[in-house]
Amino acid sequence: MQVIQHVDPTGRTMVARFPSEGTRAIQLGSQLIVEESQKAVFFRDGQALDTFGAGRHTLATQNLPLLTRILGLPFEGKSPFQAAVVFASVKTFYDLKWGTKEPVVYRDSELAMVRLRAFGKFALRISNVQHFVNEVVGTQGLYTTDGVESYFKDVIVARLTDLLGENLQSIFDLPKVYDELGMGLKARVNDDFAKYGLELVDLILGAITPPTEVQKLIDERTGMAAVGDMNAYMKFKAAKAMGDAAQQSGGGTGDGVGAGLGVGMGAGMGMMLPQMMKEAMQDSTPQGGGGGGAQSAAPAAAAGAAAADSGDSESTDEGAAFCSQCGGKLPGSAKFCPSCGTKVSG
Numbered sequence: 001m002q003v004i005q006h007v008d009p010t011g012r013t014m015v016a017r018f019p020s021e022g023t024r025a026i027q028l029g030s031q032l033i034v035e036e037s038q039k040a041v042f043f044r045d046g047q048a049l050d051t052f053g054a055g056r057h058t059l060a061t062q063n064l065p066l067l068t069r070i071l072g073l074p075f076e077g078k079s080p081f082q083a084a085v086v087f088a089s090v091k092t093f094y095d096l097k098w099g100t101k102e103p104v105v106y107r108d109s110e111l112a113m114v115r116l117r118a119f120g121k122f123a124l125r126i127s128n129v130q131h132f133v134n135e136v137v138g139t140q141g142l143y144t145t146d147g148v149e150s151y152f153k154d155v156i157v158a159r160l161t162d163l164l165g166e167n168l169q170s171i172f173d174l175p176k177v178y179d180e181l182g183m184g185l186k187a188r189v190n191d192d193f194a195k196y197g198l199e200l201v202d203l204i205l206g207a208i209t210p211p212t213e214v215q216k217l218i219d220e221r222t223g224m225a226a227v228g229d230m231n232a233y234m235k236f237k238a239a240k241a242m243g244d245a246a247q248q249s250g251g252g253t254g255d256g257v258g259a260g261l262g263v264g265m266g267a268g269m270g271m272m273l274p275q276m277m278k279e280a281m282q283d284s285t286p287q288g289g290g291g292g293g294a295q296s297a298a299p300a301a302a303a304g305a306a307a308a309d310s311g312d313s314e315s316t317d318e319g320a321a322f323c324s325q326c327g328g329k330l331p332g333s334a335k336f337c338p339s340c341g342t343k344v345s346g
Contacts, residue, residue, distance in 0.1 A: 178205060
């Protein structure tokens, strides 16, 4: 008695043929064992004759009506017949991956043109065993999920590209439409799976992202928006850098480095101080007319006092006497120069 069965140790085999090539003699009365997650199809002369579900089946004429009719076997016959058995796994295959091989160019309302990558996962199962075997597997001895994954990931990307072009204005809107895009994508590719005897159980849209260099630019733009007042931010950074340079100037081999940083930052602050003082004075100046007159009175009074002092000095110098030797100023009643001691001529 012959026992015919197939056990998949990898969990990725979709179809396995017994024997792997051609046909072999199968004795009536042999045992066919089909697992709960399998279906077995008998083939003879290139035709699918009978399909068996889960359980143990004794291959007899009553269990093979189509084969019996073709061969004309007697009801109790034990004759062998040439055939092949194809085991198809009808379980759900999950964790199959899809993704773009190359970035897809997309028109964006805010970034003009941008290249996008997308990836995710999908799960499927065989819904029509004979159709899948005839249309996809053919006479292959073993067919795994690698073939299905390789083909359908390109189909999914093609449908996603069309879906994005119709429904998305900017990549900045992606977070709020991920679920809608995922459901729309699954609906669009269902027919692509069904025509090969497959059912798309689930499809997950993992992420849609621009290239790394575009992500960096977006991060910089976000950082600038977070900073707000760039002038105040630069002042803060300059003051912080000066403090860090001062801390590094204490001892060890870092003295020269700290001193150099201090000098450099000091020069930078020297260039910034006039503008900062100007802005501070502008900020502190009252806006009212009366206050402005009071503020300007003090500088005007100081200027007048300085001019008066200058005029008094000039009028005093007009009648003064000077030493003929050293040129120093002589007091009015001096007989000798207080600077060099020269006698003052009468």
